[in-house]
Structure formats: structure tokens, C-alpha cells
Amino acid sequence: MTxxxxxxxxxxxxxSAAAEVIAAPSLTFWQDVRKRLWANxxxxxxxxxxxxxxxxxxxxxxxxxxxxxxxxxxxxxxxxLFQTYEVTDSAGATTRFFxxxxxxxxYEVTPSGEVAGxxxxxxxxxxxxxxxxxxxxxxxxxxxAKQQLSFADGTALAPTGWQWNMSNVLGTDQLGRDxxxxxxxxxxxxxxxxxxxxxxNFFIGVFYGGxxxxxxxxxDTIMMRIVEVISTIPLTLYVILIMVVFNSxxxxxxxxxxxxxxxxxxxxxxxxxxxxxQQDYVAAARTMGASTPRILIRHLLPNSVGPILVTLTMLIPxxxxxxxFMSFIGLGVTPPEASWGTLTSEAVETLRAYPYQLFFPAAxxxxxxxxxxxLGDGLRDALDPRLRT
Amino acid sequence: MTAYxxxxxxxxxxxxxxxxxxxxxxxHAVPGGPFTSEKMLQPEIxxxxxxxxxxxxxxxxxxxNYLKGVLSFDLGPSFKYAGMSVNEIIxxxxxxxxKTGALALICVVALGVPLGIVAALNRNRWPDTLVMVIAxxxxxxxxYVIATVALYVFALRLGxxxxxxxxxxxxxxxPVFALSGFWISFIxxxxxxxxxxxxxxxxxxxxxxxxxxxxxxxIKHGLRNSLIPVVTVLGPVVANLLTGSFVIEQxxxxxxxxxxxxxxxxxxxxxxxxxxxxxxxxxxxxxxxxVDMLYLVLDPRIKYRADAK
Numbered sequence: 001m002t003x004x005x006x007x008x009x010x011x012x013x014x015x016s017a018a019a020e021v022i023a024a025p026s027l028t029f030w031q032d033v034r035k036r037l038w039a040n041x042x043x044x045x046x047x048x049x050x051x052x053x054x055x056x057x058x059x060x061x062x063x064x065x066x067x068x069x070x071x072x073x074x075x076x077x078x079x080x081l082f083q084t085y086e087v088t089d090s091a092g093a094t095t096r097f098f099x100x101x102x103x104x105x106x107y108e109v110t111p112s113g114e115v116a117g118x119x120x121x122x123x124x125x126x127x128x129x130x131x132x133x134x135x136x137x138x139x140x141x142x143x144x145a146k147q148q149l150s151f152a153d154g155t156a157l158a159p160t161g162w163q164w165n166m167s168n169v170l171g172t173d174q175l176g177r178d179x180x181x182x183x184x185x186x187x188x189x190x191x192x193x194x195x196x197x198x199x200x201n202f203f204i205g206v207f208y209g210g211x212x213x214x215x216x217x218x219x220d221t222i223m224m225r226i227v228e229v230i231s232t233i234p235l236t237l238y239v240i241l242i243m244v245v246f247n248s249x250x251x252x253x254x255x256x257x258x259x260x261x262x263x264x265x266x267x268x269x270x271x272x273x274x275x276x277x278q279q280d281y282v283a284a285a286r287t288m289g290a291s292t293p294r295i296l297i298r299h300l301l302p303n304s305v306g307p308i309l310v311t312l313t314m315l316i317p318x319x320x321x322x323x324x325f326m327s328f329i330g331l332g333v334t335p336p337e338a339s340w341g342t343l344t345s346e347a348v349e350t351l352r353a354y355p356y357q358l359f360f361p362a363a364x365x366x367x368x369x370x371x372x373x374x375l376g377d378g379l380r381d382a383l384d385p386r387l388r389t
Numbered sequence: 390m391t392a393y394x395x396x397x398x399x400x401x402x403x404x405x406x407x408x409x410x411x412x413x414x415x416x417h418a419v420p421g422g423p424f425t426s427e428k429m430l431q432p433e434i435x436x437x438x439x440x441x442x443x444x445x446x447x448x449x450x451x452x453x454n455y456l457k458g459v460l461s462f463d464l465g466p467s468f469k470y471a472g473m474s475v476n477e478i479i480x481x482x483x484x485x486x487x488k489t490g491a492l493a494l495i496c497v498v499a500l501g502v503p504l505g506i507v508a509a510l511n512r513n514r515w516p517d518t519l520v521m522v523i524a525x526x527x528x529x530x531x532x533y534v535i536a537t538v539a540l541y542v543f544a545l546r547l548g549x550x551x552x553x554x555x556x557x558x559x560x561x562x563x564p565v566f567a568l569s570g571f572w573i574s575f576i577x578x579x580x581x582x583x584x585x586x587x588x589x590x591x592x593x594x595x596x597x598x599x600x601x602x603x604x605x606x607x608i609k610h611g612l613r614n615s616l617i618p619v620v621t622v623l624g625p626v627v628a629n630l631l632t633g634s635f636v637i638e639q640x641x642x643x644x645x646x647x648x649x650x651x652x653x654x655x656x657x658x659x660x661x662x663x664x665x666x667x668x669x670x671x672x673x674x675x676x677x678x679x680v681d682m683l684y685l686v687l688d689p690r691i692k693y694r695a696d697a698k
Contacts, residue, residue: 229404232677233670236632241415244654244662321531328533329635329651348537348640355541362534369529 033306036382043378046371053368057191060184066168068185069336072176074118077102077354080171080179083159084109085149089135095119098163102353104144106133113166170360174350177336183360186338190365193253193339194319200258201315205265206308210296212266213273224270227263235260239322243331250333253326257319268311272304306383313379317372324365340365397681401674408670409459413452416659442466455663464664469656475664478649485555486638486645490630492561493569497626501573502619505580506612512585520577527574533636536567540640553642564641568633572626580619587615613687620684624677631669 027035037043061068082098089095096109097119106119121131121142129145139152149157165171170179212223230238239256246252276282277300285295301308320340326332327341335342343361350357439445443454458465464475508520527535540563544552550559587593588611596606634647642648646665653661 225400228400229407232404233408233666233673234628234632236635237666237669240654241412241662241666244657245415245419317529324531325533325636329639330655344533344537351537351541352545355545358537358541362538366530366534369531370525373525373529 033382037378040378040382042374043382046374046378049367049371050375053187053371054191056184057187061181061188064178064181064184066178066181068177068182068338070177070181072172074176075107075115075168075172076174076176077350077357078107078115078165078168078172078176079354079356080165080169082109082163082165084161084163085157086160087135087138087140087157089138095135096160099142099147099149101147102350104131104142104147106142109163113163115165115167171357173346173357174354179357179360182338182343183364186340186343186361187364189250189333189337189339190320190323190341190368193250193257193323194316196254197257197261197319197323198312198315200254201262201265201319202308202312204259205262206269206301208262209266209269209271210273210301213270214277214292214296214300216274216277220270220274224267227266230260231263235263236322236325239326240331243326248326248331248334250337253323253332256326257322261315261319261322265308265311265315268307269301269304272307273300276300276303310376310380310383313372313376317369317376320365320368320372340368394682397678401678404674405667405671409456409667410452412663412666413455416663417448417451419657419659442468459667464667465660467653467658467661469653469658469661475661478653478661479646479665479668482644482646482649485643486631486634486647488555489561489564489568489637489643489645490627490634492565493572493630494623494627496565496569497572497576498623500569501576502580502616504573504577506584508577508581509584509588510607517581520581524574524577527570528578530570532567532571532633533640535570536563536637536640539563539567555643560641564637564643567640568630568637571633572629576619576622576626579622580615583618584611584615587611590614617684617687620680620687623683624673624680627676627680628673631673 078100079102082100084096084098086094086096096111097106098109099106106121108116108119110116119133122134122139123132125131129143131142131144133140133142140157141150141152142148143150151157168178168180170183173179173182208223208227212220215223238260242256242259243252246255273296282295282299285299290298323332323339324341324344327339328345330345332341333339340361344358344365347354347358347361436445443451446454455465462476464479467473467475467478470478504520504524508517511517540552543549543563550562551557554560555564593606593610596610597603601609631647634645635651636647637643638645638648639651646668649661650665652658653665
């Protein structure tokens with residue numbers, strides 16, 4: 001038995017005015033949605049990440065020192081972080097360099113951490129698998145089989161420390177292009193494809209679904225049967241077929257994704273309109289002589305905006321995913337243009353020697369998917385009237 | 390019931406017909422014939438090739454012939470592999486794709502559902518959190534990222550599994566894992582939320598109040614009802630396992646249909662693209678049909694009528 005304080009047994013004060021007081025502030029539906037969305041931490045984190053990403057995609061390529069297509073084959077596959085070695089020659093000049101174990105080259109590094117260029121071996125002995133480098137009178141031997149650096153007398157060279165690559169902050173790819181610049185440009189392409197394709201889907205889906213739902217009857221049945229037929233096979237297959245017809249490229253990706261993924265949107269809009277058009281305010285509007293387009297645009301669509309918004313936020317990540325999927329199997333944007341899909345597939349080619357190259361595109365796309373998923377989940381919860389407090 | 394099945398079968402035929410027509414005209418809308426990509430052919434050879442594959446016929450005749458071929462299960466010759474028919478390409482790749490796909494499907498059901506149940510029964514405790522964190526990762530990270538990271542870690546670094554091929558039974562691990570990762574997570578989330586909803590139903594309390602054992606209530610009343618949404622997504626799961634195989638078979642170099650499909654795309658082998666698409670469509674329609682029938686068995690409330698739906 002829990003103990004109940006004696007004053008709890010006292011009768012409550014009856015006050016007719018107090019009964020009328022509204023305890024919670026009166027909120028409109030959208031104020032309530034906004035409040036609940038703001039309270040949702042993962043969704044807000046996702047939104048913040050998306051905003052940062054969009055800003056980076058817009059302004060990043062402008063301020064970047066490198067362009068996404070500029071190649072420098074001498075500086076290919078340079079890592080973002082490396083261990084430096086130093087050798088002082090007889091004249092007192094110190095050469096700082098690092099060893100790239102992927103392609104067995106030595107690169108000179110400036111004191112500020114920029115990659116100055118390739119060091120040419122004075123002698124290459126392919127049988128002993130040794131390369132000889134000369135720094136004044138000093139000789140440094142590079143054993144390519146053991147991946148070891150030593151002086152001519154056999155003492156091993158000790159690394160002097162770690163250095164972050166200052167000329168290419170995220171390193172370079174197999175053609176010596178700056179990874180950061182390509183990442184930013186890839187984000188630009190991937191996001192543009194996603195947003196434009198989603199917008200196209202939005203218009204087609206809302207128009208088609210709205211029309212089917214509003215017309216109802218035979219027209220609705222036929223229109224929805226068509227949607228059913230279309231969605232029998234995976235939409236990815238249509239995108240592939242369309243890409244084959246139009247050849248790869250930025251525009252055709254947008255076109256292909258935009259012209260296929262509207263079916264879900266159409267279904268949701270139709271369902272919404274079907275229930276909403278029974279409402280009295282629609283009948284009232286019709287009695288007052290409102291035209292069909294006006295009823296659709298002014299009365300029905302604004303009221304179904306919640307589910308449409310949720311579908312939109314979920315469409316964007318799937319568009320990003322489909323685009324990268326297409327690029328991955330070689331049907332997306334054409335080189336030298338980059339998207340997260342092409343960047344990942346390029347990284348897979350060099351996975352054995354430079355596994356870290358996979359990290360940036362994989363992380364970028366995964367984080368973006370997380371962000372959109374969290375935002376979409378948060379929006380869905382915020383818009384769900386059943387969860388309203 | 391019979392009327393419903395008949396109607397479904399008819400609709401399937403119509404759908405298949407629409408897809409055949411669509412793919413045929415899409416592939417014939419591609420600028421240039423199938424042989425334009427090759428080095429400049431002599432006009433006579435070009436004409437001979439066209440005549441051999443009946444490409445000089447009017448389009449409607451080609452279409453009718455193709456339709457006739459598909460109806461008799463003949464998807465025509467491949468344009469790029471001389472002497473190889475599309476049927477042979479499919480027959481060659483089918484076992485591989487079927488094996489990995491079936492294993493992935495088993496994984497999806499056998500891992501996804503129990504994970505969801507464990508999460509739901511331990512709501513807001515650590516098993517739930519763990520499952521939900523894994524499931525969130527699985528839903529957000531694209532399959533090809535999972536595949537390549539797994540390939541690097543388990544095949545290249547640790548060397549536990551071969552990097553490509555299926556000669557070794559361990560070769561199945563990574564492709565199946567990468568293929569099913571998304572859907573295991575998806576099903577786990579779905580099963581969790583569905584079971585949570587079912588657990589709050591009044592009939593669960595009634596059953597307990599009448600003295601049934603916890604386990605009996607959970608299995609007979611809880612699970613059976615909460616698994617219906619899971620069964621409905623199995624159709625899309627099969628479809629996505631098929632399209633997922635494009636990338637997975639590419640990454641792990643498995644000689645399945647998905648890889649052949651991607652190859653025929655890069656080779657611009659139009660008959661192969663057309664044939665494999667139609668094959669996919671047919672397989673999927675049959676699978677979705679089976680799933681719908683399963684749904685009917687599981688949920689006795691649903692009585693399909695020909696006019697309903």
C-alpha cells in the first residue's frame with residue numbers, strides 16, 4: 001500500500017472559472033509539428049548535417065584549390081596522412097620525404113607539409129628489389145620487397161613523425177586528382193540528382209495521384225491498375241532500361257529516376273485525396289462554385305501535405321542511393337564527373353593497395369542516408385496526429 | 390477464391406505483356422542498331438547480319454516474332470556472344486543467383502524476425518537498443534558499401550573468406566550478408582513495431598486473463614498476428630534481392646544473372662537486356678503471387694473476392 005498524504009483526501013475546490021482555463025498554449029497543427037520536430041534530437045542532427053552538406057556542396061568547389069578534373073599523374077594515390085623521414089646531406093640541406101607503400105615511391109615533402117614532388121631513384125635494381133636514392137653523399141636504399149628504408153651501411157631509417165598532407169587534404173586518387181575536391185563535387189552531383197529527381201517525382205506523383213483520387217470510379221481504377229502494372233517489376237529495372245536508351249550522363253540520370261519513382265507518391269496522394277474529398281468543406285467549396293483544379297490545389301493538397309512531405313524526405317535518400325547504384329554499375333554520370341557512386345567504385349578498384357580511399361565516399365553516402373532517414377522518421381512522428389500530446 | 394486467383398493470373402499475363410512491349414520498344418528506341426558500336430563493318434556484312442537477326446524486317450513484324458518467341462520460352466539470340474542464346478545466358482547464371490538469393494531470403498526471415506521479436510520483448514532495454522542501432526545502420530548504409538567494407542575486412546585483411554567466387558562454401562558468407570543486410574534490418578524494425586502494437590491489443594490481455602501461458606499467448610496470438618505485415622513485404626524483398634544482386638555479383642565476381650545483366654548493359658547487348666528484364670518480371674510476378682497466397686493462408690480475415698481490391 002502506498003501512503004497517501006491526508007491533504008489528498010480533502011475535497012477539491014470547485015471553481016467554474018478554473019474549469020474553463022486552457023492549460024496548454026493553443027498551437028496550430030504546424031506549430032505543434034515544428035515543436036515536436038525540434039525536440040527530436042536525431043532528426044535535428046540529420047537536418048543540421050543536411051544543411052552543412054548542401055552548403056559544402058554549393059560553396060566547397062568554389063573555394064577549393066583544386067578542381068575535380070585536374071590530374072597530376074606524378075602525385076597519384078597520395079595518402080592524406082603519412083610518416084615522414086628526414087635525411088641531411090653533407091651540405092647541411094635536409095630533405096624531408098615520405099614513402100608511399102602502395103606504389104613504392106618516395107615523395108619529397110616541404111617543411112609546411114605540402115607534397116613537393118616525386119623523388120627519382122639514382123639506381124633501380126629490379127633483381128634485388130632495391131632502389132637507391134642519393135642525397136648528396138648519403139645513399140638511402142629502399143627495399144621494395146620488405147618495404148624498408150635503410151642507409152647504405154644497413155642501419156634502418158627511422159621515421160621522424162606523422163604529417164598531414166597539406167596540399168591535398170584528403171589525398172589524391174589514382175589519377176592524381178584531389179580527393180576532397182572530387183568529394184565536394186560528387187556531393188554536388190549526387191544532391192542535385194536527388195533533389196531534381198525528387199522534385200520531378202513530386203510533380204508527376206501529386207498530379208497523377210491527385211487526379212486519380214479526385215476523379216474516382218473508372219478513371220481511378222484504370223489509373224491505379226497502370227501504377228500496379230508499373231510497380232510489378234522493381235523500379236530500378238526501368239531506370240536501367242531508360243539509362244540504356246539515353247546513354248549515361250547527368251541529365252539522363254535525373255530523367256530516368258524522375259520519370260519512374262513517382263508511383264509511391266501517386267499512391268499516397270491518391271489515398272489521401274480519396275478520404276479527404278468526402279469531407280464537408282469540399283462539398284461546401286463545390287456548392288460555392290469552385291472549379292476542380294481550385295478544389296484540388298486550394299483544399300485537398302494542402303491538407304495532405306503531411307504524408308507528401310514524409311514521402312519526399314524518404315524519396316531523396318532513395319534517389320541518392322539509386323544514382324550511386326547506377327554510377328556503381330557504370331550507368332551513372334560520365335567521367336571525369338564524379339558522384340558518390342563513381343567515387344566508391346573507383347575506390348573499389350584500388351581497394352587492395354589504398355583501402356583508405358574507400359572511406360570518404362562510403363562515409364559521405366552513409367552519413368547522408370542516416371541524416372535523411374532520421375529527418376524522415378522525425379517528420380513522420382511529428383506529423384502523426386496520434387502521437388500528439 | 391478461385392475467381393480471385395483466375396483474375397490475378399489474368400492480370401499477371403497483362404502485366405507481362407505490357408512489360409514485354411515496353412522493353413521491346415525501349416530497346417528499339419536506342420539510336421543505332423546493335424552492331425553500330427563495332428568497328429566499321431562492310432555494308433554487305435552489316436546487311437547480312439541484319440538479315441540473319443531479322444533486323445531488316447518492319448518493326449511490327451519483329452515485335453510479333455519476339456512476342457511469339459517469348460510465348461514459347463525463347464528469348465532469342467544474344468547479339469554479342471555469337472552462338473549463345475539469351476536462354477543459355479539465363480540458364481548459366483540462374484543457379485548462382487538462386488543459391489545466393491535463397492540463402493539471403495532465409496537469412497532475412499531467420500535473422501530479421503527473431504531480432505525484431507527480441508527487441509520488442511525487451512523494449513527500451515539493452516537488447517532493444519542494440520538491435521535498433523544495428524538495424525538503423527543496416528537500413529542507412531548502402532549494400533555496396535557494406536559489401537566493399539566487408540570484402541576488405543574479412544577477405545583482404547583477415548583472410549577468413551575468399552575474395553571472389555563460390556568455389557569454397559565460405560565464399561557465400563559475404564555476398565549473402567551484403568545482399569540481406571538491408572532487409573534483415575528492415576524486417577527487424579518492422580517485426581518489432583508490429584509486435585509492439587500487437588502486444589497492446591485487448592485480446593492479448595484476454596488470453597492471459599483466461600489463464601493461457603505467456604509463451605502460448607505470445608506465439609499463438611502475438612506472433613501470428615504481428616507477422617502479417619512482415620509477410621506482405623516479402624514480395625518486395627525478393628524483388629530487391631534480385632536487383633541487389635547486380636552490384637553484389639559484380640563486387641564478388643559471381644557468375645550469376647545479375648552480373649550477366651550488368652555485362653549485357655555495358656556491352657549494349659539489347660536482346661540480352663530485354664530477355665533478362667522479362668525473365669525478372671516473370672519470376673517476380675510469380676513470387677508476388679505466392680506471397681499473396683501465403684498472406685491469405687496466414688490471415689483468415691482476408692477473403693479475396695474477384696471484384697474486391
